[in-house]
Amino acid sequence: MPTYSQMFDTMRSWNAWNGADYGGRVAEAEGRHSTAQDHRAFRDARTVDPLHVLRTTFELIESLHAGRWDIITEARNRGATWDEVGRAMNQRTEAVRCEYAAMVDWVATHRPDFVDLGRYRAAL
Numbered sequence: 789m790p791t792y793s794q795m796f797d798t799m800r801s802w803n804a805w806n807g808a809d810y811g812g813r814v815a816e817a818e819g820r821h822s823t824a825q826d827h828r829a830f831r832d833a834r835t836v837d838p839l840h841v842l843r844t845t846f847e848l849i850e851s852l853h854a855g856r857w858d859i860i861t862e863a864r865n866r867g868a869t870w871d872e873v874g875r876a877m878n879q880r881t882e883a884v885r886c887e888y889a890a891m892v893d894w895v896a897t898h899r900p901d902f903v904d905l906g907r908y909r910a911a912l
Contacts, residue, residue: 792848802841826831864910
């Protein structure tokens with residue numbers, strides 16, 4: 789698995805390539821042919837494999853998504869309310885709390901020896 793730095797570099801490369809590609813199409817459609825040519829030259833100077841970017845993006849999202857339970861636990865253990873957690877995640881408070889509770893129940897059922905189970909329960 790690539791490092792976070794490599795993942796962000798991949799995404800930055802994609803954003804630059806994609807921006808130049810889009811900018812070239814817009815400029816061409818507007819009749820600004822020399823600008824379109826500049827965009828295409830910038831785009832073509834980069835090598836971007838969309839499947840690599842997709843794979844990297846998916847891995848990054850999965851990695852960040854997996855870490856959210858520990859982040860929520862720490863926020864709650866430092867005194868954050870469920871309303872604050874919900875707002876930070878741009879989700880309904882009750883939905884976040886219920887999903888967290890379901891995760892704690894799953895861990896308790898399937899991994900009762902999990903070292904952080906007590907911390908997770910305390911955060912409820």
